Amino acid sequence: TYRRLLWQSDIVISTADHEFFGISILEAIRCVTYPILPARLSYPELMPPDLATAILYHDEAELDQLLQTALQQPARRRQLAQAAAA
Secondary structure (H helix, E strand, O other): HHHHHHHHHHEEEOOOOOOOOHHHHHHHHHHHOOEEEEOOOOOHHHHHHHHHHHHEOOHHHHHHHHHHHHHOHHHHHHHHHHHHHO
């Protein structure tokens, strides 16, 4: 099911150009999935300000860097996912 897949996921990425609220992202975050999100639309409002630099990107280079870091540092990724879900 959808919920089971979310709980099995480690990372959720959005490249959305249009988003009103971001419910699917919030569902993934609730399942302790590390979000990588654009620093626009509703996403900055959904994230605690102290996590912004670890979660929000402004361009493709930042997206790539956040993803590389998340893949190379699984313990940090889990820590950030837990903080975002709190």
